[in-house]
Amino acid sequence: MQRVPFDQLRDTLERALAASGLPLGRAALAARLIAESSLDGVPSHGLNLVPRLITMIRSGVVDTSARAEAVASHGALERWDGHRGVGVLNAYEAMQSAIALSRAHGIGCVALGNTNHWFRGGTYGWQAADAGVIGICWTNTLPNLPPWGADEPRIGNNPLVIAVPRDDGHVVLDMAMSQFSYGALRSYRTRGELLPVDGGFDREGHLTRDPAEILASMRPLPIGYWKGSGLSMLLDMVAAALSGGSATHQIPREPEREIGLSQVFIAIAPTTVGARDEAMRIVDAIVASTGVRYPGQRAAEARRLNLVEGVPVDPDAWRFVLRLVHPESVEE
Amino acid sequence: MQRVPFDQLRDTLERALAASGLPLGRAALAARLIAESSLDGVPSHGLNLVPRLITMIRSGVVDTSARAEAVASHGALERWDGHRGVGVLNAYEAMQSAIALSRAHGIGCVALGNTNHWFRGGTYGWQAADAGVIGICWTNTLPNLPPWGADEPRIGNNPLVIAVPRDDGHVVLDMAMSQFSYGALRSYRTRGELLPVDGGFDREGHLTRDPAEILASMRPLPIGYWKGSGLSMLLDMVAAALSGGSATHQIPREPEREIGLSQVFIAIAPTTVGARDEAMRIVDAIVASTGVRYPGQRAAEARRLNLVEGVPVDPDAWRFVLRLVHPESVEE
Numbered sequence: 001m002q003r004v005p006f007d008q009l010r011d012t013l014e015r016a017l018a019a020s021g022l023p024l025g026r027a028a029l030a031a032r033l034i035a036e037s038s039l040d041g042v043p044s045h046g047l048n049l050v051p052r053l054i055t056m057i058r059s060g061v062v063d064t065s066a067r068a069e070a071v072a073s074h075g076a077l078e079r080w081d082g083h084r085g086v087g088v089l090n091a092y093e094a095m096q097s098a099i100a101l102s103r104a105h106g107i108g109c110v111a112l113g114n115t116n117h118w119f120r121g122g123t124y125g126w127q128a129a130d131a132g133v134i135g136i137c138w139t140n141t142l143p144n145l146p147p148w149g150a151d152e153p154r155i156g157n158n159p160l161v162i163a164v165p166r167d168d169g170h171v172v173l174d175m176a177m178s179q180f181s182y183g184a185l186r187s188y189r190t191r192g193e194l195l196p197v198d199g200g201f202d203r204e205g206h207l208t209r210d211p212a213e214i215l216a217s218m219r220p221l222p223i224g225y226w227k228g229s230g231l232s233m234l235l236d237m238v239a240a241a242l243s244g245g246s247a248t249h250q251i252p253r254e255p256e257r258e259i260g261l262s263q264v265f266i267a268i269a270p271t272t273v274g275a276r277d278e279a280m281r282i283v284d285a286i287v288a289s290t291g292v293r294y295p296g297q298r299a300a301e302a303r304r305l306n307l308v309e310g311v312p313v314d315p316d317a318w319r320f321v322l323r324l325v326h327p328e329s330v331e332e
Numbered sequence: 333m334q335r336v337p338f339d340q341l342r343d344t345l346e347r348a349l350a351a352s353g354l355p356l357g358r359a360a361l362a363a364r365l366i367a368e369s370s371l372d373g374v375p376s377h378g379l380n381l382v383p384r385l386i387t388m389i390r391s392g393v394v395d396t397s398a399r400a401e402a403v404a405s406h407g408a409l410e411r412w413d414g415h416r417g418v419g420v421l422n423a424y425e426a427m428q429s430a431i432a433l434s435r436a437h438g439i440g441c442v443a444l445g446n447t448n449h450w451f452r453g454g455t456y457g458w459q460a461a462d463a464g465v466i467g468i469c470w471t472n473t474l475p476n477l478p479p480w481g482a483d484e485p486r487i488g489n490n491p492l493v494i495a496v497p498r499d500d501g502h503v504v505l506d507m508a509m510s511q512f513s514y515g516a517l518r519s520y521r522t523r524g525e526l527l528p529v530d531g532g533f534d535r536e537g538h539l540t541r542d543p544a545e546i547l548a549s550m551r552p553l554p555i556g557y558w559k560g561s562g563l564s565m566l567l568d569m570v571a572a573a574l575s576g577g578s579a580t581h582q583i584p585r586e587p588e589r590e591i592g593l594s595q596v597f598i599a600i601a602p603t604t605v606g607a608r609d610e611a612m613r614i615v616d617a618i619v620a621s622t623g624v625r626y627p628g629q630r631a632a633e634a635r636r637l638n639l640v641e642g643v644p645v646d647p648d649a650w651r652f653v654l655r656l657v658h659p660e661s662v663e664e
Contacts, residue, residue: 074605076438076439077605079606104407106408109439164566179556179557224555230626233503233618233622235494237614238494240614242605247621270573274411278576279576282572286580289486289580291482292479293481295562
């Protein structure tokens with residue numbers, strides 16, 4: 001496995017994004033956020049998504065010069081237009097504003113429409129928790145999941161993130177509404193393994209653990225069957241209705257044309273209504289009481305390890321990025 | 333099946349609650365909310381929970397004279413103490429305040445601690461949607477679900493409610509974090525049926541559809557396995573940390589001593605940042621696009637039917653309530 005020091009990964013990404021048209025300071029921020037996703041052990045939503053972003057920039061789907069802006073606001077609630085700008089930057093700035101609103105009003109909410117893929121949802125949970133506030137955010141996606149009771153993909157896997165700050169490691173949940181992502185299904189298939197639990201339907205409509213069958217039927221399962229299907233629908237409704245942006249069924253099904261996403265960013269500042277230490281004790285006690293790993297623990301462990309050992313990189317994605325920086329220096 | 337006209341159910345409940353110590357106006361409100369849950373086809377969280385509430389009033393666990401009050405506030409965020417008052421009333425008043433906050437600030441949040449069972453979570457979703465705002469609320473519960481990776485019940489099934497107003501029938505999701513409730517498991521067992529999907533572990537630790545095995549092992553499944561387990565944990569953390577109330581692991585495991593719950597009520601007013609009609613069109617289009625039943629549709633259908641035909645009542649629960657109103661008139 002190839003590993004690259006974090007600083008080198010981040011700086012190379014910065015130059016690659018700047019070479020692709022992002023203004024300098026914004027290239028640096030986007031590069032850091034993307035590199036941190038790989039650092040935290042989620043390369044599928046870090047470095048590995050960069051080639052797709054570059055393709056979308058080149059085809060004009062993503063506008064590197066656009067900046068998200070508030071188009072309506074009322075107290076602690078703002079509606080933003082992302083103007084098809086770079087998704088990670090739009091999302092980061094929306095959460096920054098939600099955090100600022102929560103400091104002023106106790107709770108704040110930014111609904112962002114007309115944006116695109118935010119890479120790793122957890123990024124914005126960690127961002128809120130690092131600022132000492134509770135973060136809740138979600139995005140809709142292209143249609144990639146059949147609702148319960150149907151066999152065509154008409155809902156999105158709409159990742160939901162909830163983050164709680166904690167001195168001894170934030171608790172950050174980052175979960176899509178599908179039981180397994182298409183990426184995970186492909187990994188299991190490549191390794192020739194069955195899924196640990198049912199992950200979708202086969203072509204005859206029976207539940208199965210066989211990833212190849214699910215990839216063939218295009219019918220992965222929502223978490224909790226009818227429950228995750230309903231939750232996905234509601235997340236889409238709230239995001240699209242609040243932002244005035246597109247709903248899942250209006251978003252192109254081709255990943256490289258996935259534009260016009262709607263997202264919601266909520267921040268809540270517990271310290272504005274009570275003692276910070278009390279909240280910390282409560283969260284610590286809950287972590288201890290369950291006796292199992294808590295959401296976010298794995299990311300923190302990966303970060304510690306990869307800061308020392310280097311960040312594992314996918315050779316193809318890494319070569320793609322290097323080529324953007326040094327067009328002549330990388331052999332085909 | 334015994335059916336009772338809605339007005340009779342509500343009025344009888346009102347007298348029963350008043351006879352049990354609730355002040356008159358508050359008995360009327362609680363009776364309406366409880367009767368509406370049965371009306372909407374959810375008697376398990378309506379009439380059928382009344383005997384348990386009365387037991388908790390008689391034992392002093394629930395204080396009929398207590399009223400929830402704000403103990404800290406900052407802009408759009410309030411922390412409330414439920415003072416062990418009647419759960420449905422505490423929750424209703426908390427959501428009313430969140431709605432008022434959302435009208436003033438765009439979004440509002442009330443975190444309520446020291447309360448008890450709110451009966452049907454959907455009640456507060458319908459309440460928000462009827463007021464024309466988006467409602468998001470959840471509660472923690474006694475420990476009734478093993479976290480993924482453990483075999484002891486240490487997390488709660490923590491129902492989550494998301495409601496979106498809609499002219500042609502609100503969309504209201506009301507879902508617990510367990511795939512099947514204990515009540516549902518018992519119903520399947522009584523009917524001698526297997527569950528439609530895996531619902532928990534048997535005593536040997538294998539996933540099973542046999543409700544009797546799950547009732548014996550006390551290991552029902554969280555929705556989405558590790559995902560619902562994590563979501564349950566985060567809902568508990570946010571509710572307890574924001575309200576300063578108890579976390580699931582601090583709540584007594586006996587249902588009739590389930591006191592000190594923590595709940596969160598969030599309301600968001602889309603009309604404060606944009607056109608109401610636009611949001612309605614978006615929600616309508618999503619409902620149409622999925623081609624399946626939407627959350628809340630079944631409740632609306634049950635309501636229409638039961639208003640005409642009468643509300644189905646469990647004979648034992650109904651007799652219990654009648655006996656409170658006319659102690660001599662009901663035969664044992």
